[in-house]
Every structure is written in C-alpha cells, then in structure tokens.
Amino acid sequence: MSLALATLLYEWRRYMAAVMALALSGLLVMAMTGLFIGIGRGFTAQIDRAGADVMVLAPGAKALGNGPSGVPRRFIPLVYRHPEVVQVRALSGWGGQFQSIKEYDPTESAAERAKRGAPRQEQVQISVIDTAPGAVTIPTDYSDELVNALRQPYTVAVDETALRRLGVKLGDKALLNGNTVTVAAVTRGYPNMMVAQIVVSRDTLRMIGGPNDSSLRVGPLMVKLRDPTRAPIVAAQLNEMGGGQYRAWTRGELAQANEASMFEEGILVVIIGGCVVLGTIIGVAITWQTLRGAIMANIKEFASLRALGVGMGSLRRIIMELSFWVGIVGVLAAVLLTWLVSILALAGAVIIAITPGMLIVVGGGLILIAMLSGMLSLGVLKNSQPADLLR
Numbered sequence: 001m002s003l004a005l006a007t008l009l010y011e012w013r014r015y016m017a018a019v020m021a022l023a024l025s026g027l028l029v030m031a032m033t034g035l036f037i038g039i040g041r042g043f044t045a046q047i048d049r050a051g052a053d054v055m056v057l058a059p060g061a062k063a064l065g066n067g068p069s070g071v072p073r074r075f076i077p078l079v080y081r082h083p084e085v086v087q088v089r090a091l092s093g094w095g096g097q098f099q100s101i102k103e104y105d106p107t108e109s110a111a112e113r114a115k116r117g118a119p120r121q122e123q124v125q126i127s128v129i130d131t132a133p134g135a136v137t138i139p140t141d142y143s144d145e146l147v148n149a150l151r152q153p154y155t156v157a158v159d160e161t162a163l164r165r166l167g168v169k170l171g172d173k174a175l176l177n178g179n180t181v182t183v184a185a186v187t188r189g190y191p192n193m194m195v196a197q198i199v200v201s202r203d204t205l206r207m208i209g210g211p212n213d214s215s216l217r218v219g220p221l222m223v224k225l226r227d228p229t230r231a232p233i234v235a236a237q238l239n240e241m242g243g244g245q246y247r248a249w250t251r252g253e254l255a256q257a258n259e260a261s262m263f264e265e266g267i268l269v270v271i272i273g274g275c276v277v278l279g280t281i282i283g284v285a286i287t288w289q290t291l292r293g294a295i296m297a298n299i300k301e302f303a304s305l306r307a308l309g310v311g312m313g314s315l316r317r318i319i320m321e322l323s324f325w326v327g328i329v330g331v332l333a334a335v336l337l338t339w340l341v342s343i344l345a346l347a348g349a350v351i352i353a354i355t356p357g358m359l360i361v362v363g364g365g366l367i368l369i370a371m372l373s374g375m376l377s378l379g380v381l382k383n384s385q386p387a388d389l390l391r
Helices: 003-010 011-041 075-080 108-118 145-150 160-166 202-207 228-243 252-261 266-297 299-307 312-346 357-381 386-390
Strands: 054-057 085-090 094-101 119-131 153-161 173-176 179-189 196-201 221-225 247-250
Touching: 003 312, 011 266, 011 312, 011 357, 054 228, 054 252, 075 221, 075 228, 094 196, 094 266, 108 299, 119 160, 119 202, 145 153, 145 179, 145 196, 153 160, 160 179, 160 196, 179 196, 179 386, 196 202, 221 228, 228 247, 247 252, 266 312, 312 357
Parallel strands: 119 196, 153 179
Antiparallel strands: 054 221, 054 247, 085 221, 094 119, 094 173, 153 196, 173 179
16 A cells, blocks of 8 residues: 555544545536536437337437427328337427316305415426327326326326416316316426426327317427437438438437537526535535645655655655545545435436536546645655755
C-alpha cells in the first residue's frame, strides 16, 4: 500500500471535509442534470417502453416533439412491404378538457362539502393505446389488468402524479371533453411534470369525438419486427425504401435523440452550466483548504522524510497521489448520495435519470478538481524544513 493511500485511510477524518465537498459538488451537477433528463423521459415514457422496435417519423424530425413527427397514412402499407415487419400502428394523441365530478351526499353538512373541495378542471394530453393482445402501442410495463380495464368503453388511466391535480382517484367519474368517463386504472412511473396525461383506448378516443382512422395524417408509426435484434438493419432498409419521405429510427437512437434535444434549450444549458461553475468553485475552494490544512498538520512528518533524504519531487508526488485518492473517494460518495436522492425522489414520483456518460464526465471532473486542489497545496511543503525538527 502506498504512503498516500495509507495516510488517507489512517487519518480519514482530516480529509472528510474535502471528500464531502467533492461529493456535494458532484451531487449538485448530477442531480440537476438527471432531473432534466428524467423530465424528458417522463414525456416519452409511453413511447420508450412500448413494444416497438423501430419508429418512423417525418424526415425533418430531430426527435419526438422537435420538428414534424407525423407522417401520411399511406406510409403504413409502404412500411408493411418489408418482410420482417409484423405490425405497424400509428401513435395517436389528442388534447382535451378534463373535469372532475363531485357527487355530494344530501346528508352532508356544508363543512364536509367544503372539505371535499370543488370540482377541478384541467387541460390534458390524451395518449392512445390499442388494446388488442400484443399491440405494439401497449407499454411493456402495463399489466393485463390495466389493459383489460381500458378495453371497457369510456374508461381512462391516470398516472399517480396527476391524481391530486385532476381531483380524482381510482373509480371516480369525470368529464373528458364533455363525455362521462371512469378512472379505471392508475399508472406509476409516468410522471406528469407539466400537462397531465390521460391514457385511453383507441375505441374510447373515437367515442369521445377524437380523430378517427380516416384521417390522412397520423402520428409517428410504431413498428414491430419478427427479430428485434435486427432493428438497426431493418431501420436502414426502411429508410432506403422510403427514399427520403420519412426517417426510421431504432428505439435506442430515438431515446438518445430525445435526451440530446433536451439540452438544445438555452435555459437548460444556462441552469446546468451555472450548477457546474458553482460546484467547481465550491469543490476547489473547500478541497484546497482541507488538503492544505491536512498537510500543515503533518508537516513534521514531511520534514522527517526530507531529513531521511526524500526529495521534494517525491513529496510532491505523494501529495498529488493523495489528492487523486481523495478524488476517487469523493466520486464514490457523490454516486452514493445521488443514488439515495434519486430513490427519495422516486418515492415522490420524480425521476432523476443517471446515465453512464454523466457518471464518467462528472467523475472525471471531480478527480480533476481534487488534483487541482492538490497542486494548489504543494506550496505548503516549503515549510517542511528538517531544521524545524530540532525546535
């Protein structure tokens, strides 16, 4: 075991402030970045978890919601021409007005009625699934009971994060675009950060006056293949067959494009950039001062090493190695804290998405901060004079 690592393990209390500074800096950056990625994944959760292997969007679309994504209905038979395609369905959506219904008991007092609250009215986004067994538009985490509930006419599913906002609970009646519907299921893991989303079957959408199957333009096409492992090859072949009329994406490609499009928004770049700058300043300042104080506390030990003939270059390498190990421990602590925060957030139906790329970038940055702090602390070694041991 090296002297630097042994020093860190034996006198860990002296370096705990530096480790926590790095951990909190990493937590700040990863939590904020992961929160925005999680918000984006919340918008596209129903698509990301669908059984589609390939999705067909308009050629100008850079991601879902970034550019035109709908395509003409006549493209459906064109996609079916590929021999490996087994199912093609359009991803449909619609806007609507949702209003809760409060059924009061005639025997209730005025105070009891006031406690229950007044009916609530909200603009909602309606998402559609096909309820046929094995339909490509059904998210893979939907249970059979949930799909069976949506097969009933005039039934809807609401995510748990939108129940309070909409003023309903499981089994309640409500008005959707003037039609009486029943909240037949409650989903989890589809957070509604902004506009509340309602899930209905395609038949229910038609019953409440939504777009029917005769419309000339439909939403993105969700394509199911015989062999999902050949999705990249089939997507390239579909693009060649389309001749530029549309663009076929694998689900993985589209997920990456959706995440990348989140950071094209200027305000998000400013917020995350501010967190990075603030975390860097805090990390460098506290880590530098902590390392400096710890080295000063051990200055007699360093003076003893110089008296034994250890050169200043070797002492500097010890300090830099010590800084490196402080950075490694800080990265591990940052990952642990971020994981704990993500679990707490998930309990409140908030997704903090942590990606491998984010861990690599933030972890590397924390190690660089620790190394920079170590470089700033090297000047303390000038006080390690062997003559001071005689005082």
